[in-house]
Amino acid sequence: MNPEPILSGDRRALARWLTALEAEQPEAQDLLATLYARAGRAHRVGVTGAPGSGKSTLVAALAKAWRARGQTVAVLAVDPSSPFSGGAILGDRVRMQALAGDPGVFIRSMASRGTLGGLAATTADLARALDAAGFDQVVIETVGAGQSEIDVARTAQTTIVIEAPGLGDDVQAIKAGILEIADILVVNKADQPGVEATVRALKSALELESAARVSGEAAPGWSVPVLTTVATAGDGIEIVIDALAAHRIQMQSSPIGQQREIQRLRRELEARLRQRVWQRVEARLAPDTLDLLAAQVHQRVIDLESAVKSVLASTHTHTE
Ligand SMILES: Nc1nc2c(ncn2[C@@H]2O[C@H](COP(=O)(O)OP(=O)(O)OP(=O)(O)O)[C@@H](O)[C@H]2O)c(=O)[nH]1
Ligand SMILES: [Mg+2]
Structure with a gap:
């Protein structure tokens, strides 16, 4: 995305950027990174x-x-x-x-x-x-x-x-x-x-x-x-x-x-990290893995903590 029209006051370009940000499009987020300063x-x-x-x-x-x-x-x-x-x-x-x-x-x-x-x-x-x-x-x-x-x-x-x-x-x-x-x-x-x-x-x-x-x-x-x-x-x-x-x-x-602003950003950072880490785990799981594990926990085939460990092991998240 081109920053020029946005910075020179083009409202339609600004609106398009916001729409793309709402959709979490990577190019829109790249532009935000560029303009963040x-x-x-x-x-x-x-x-x-x-x-x-x-x-x-x-x-x-x-x-x-x-x-x-x-x-x-x-x-x-x-x-x-x-x-x-x-x-x-x-x-x-x-x-x-x-x-x-x-x-x-x-x-x-x-x-x-x-x-x-x-x-x-x-x-x-x-x-x-x-x-x-x-x-x-x-x-x-x-x-x-x-x-x-x-x-x-x-x-x-x-x-x-x-x-x-x-x-x-x-x-x-x-x-x-x-x-x-x-x-x-x-x-x-x-x-x-x-x-x-x-x-x-x-x-x-x-x-x-x-x-x-x-x-x-x-x-x-x-x-x-x-x-x-x-x-x-x-x-x-x-x-x-x-x-x-x-x-x-x-x-x-x-x-x-200043501290309040830093605290606010910290909360935001943490929320984003949670989301990203979860996305990584989720992307590596077979669709029904959690359902199957929950059923096994229910039947006491496995305990909850072991289920967590098996998910982490199978998604290699612990090594990242
Ligand atoms: N009498 C009176 N009415 C007001 C005043 N300010 C707003 N209103 C009226 O109250 C109603 C609601 O106003 P809004 O500004 O839409 O209220 P809002 O909090 O934005 O409402 P939502 O976005 O729907 O939650 C409208 O009919 C306004 O005209 C005021 O100071 N005095
Ligand atoms: Mg309103």
Whole structure:
């Protein structure tokens, strides 16, 4: 693949590259390797929260504000689990229409589960590609529902967890356990009743778990702000933009912030190695080997550990 059109802003070439990366095509990955030295300039921002909380609307408002500041924006909308993702993507397109035609904005929907490496790995690759392609802001929007979505959100440097009011103490983020990945909390739909109760619930939940946070996820001296927005009207957006920039500076200037990024890359490295090693084993196994071994273990012809050893011996994986 040729890097020239991508680097000179050809959107169709960029889209083709991303599609090839999603399919894990070797030429696409080679190009990412070639361009990798150019990455590292973008701010990767994760936006996660319950369905309908206003993630896409907030992202559109953020994009507009960044554009006004002369920054370019790429958005990766990841929605693997929703049976409505087709509709959601369509909805996102409508919400993003104000930005359509702006060459400084690029929007990409990922409705697939990713391929072999899993969704988080694919998302991370696409985010790196967009970074290398020169975007200033790379936003990853994901529904905060399960572990895989949390893993996706963790590919970002700064994560916004978004909540809508009206549920009182029964805050979605607390239920889903995604509070711990939040660097910034946003209570959107602040034009609706129940905002104060939601802000209070989030603040007390943050206090409760601040002790656990010391484990290294958060930057030192960073206390997670709880901000309110009306994304549809653009209210509160500038404050979110400022908080994002402040968090990035904090992360970049602290050794713990650097450490967090290294830890994240380590997890990614490990996940990829697991996948590759397993692929090697699998490629050398006859199709029904594991079924046969499992049946033998079941009949106590062989024990589980011996079955593992026999697979490793027959695939020679232990010598590599
Ligand atoms: N009243 C009000 N409505 C809002 C606000 N922000 C978003 N909405 C509306 O809430 C609905 C859902 O907004 P989206 O931006 O699609 O929410 P989302 O979190 O991206 O939804 P999914 O991608 O489907 O999970 C839309 O009808 C928006 O117009 C807000 O600040 N106030
Ligand atoms: Mg959305």
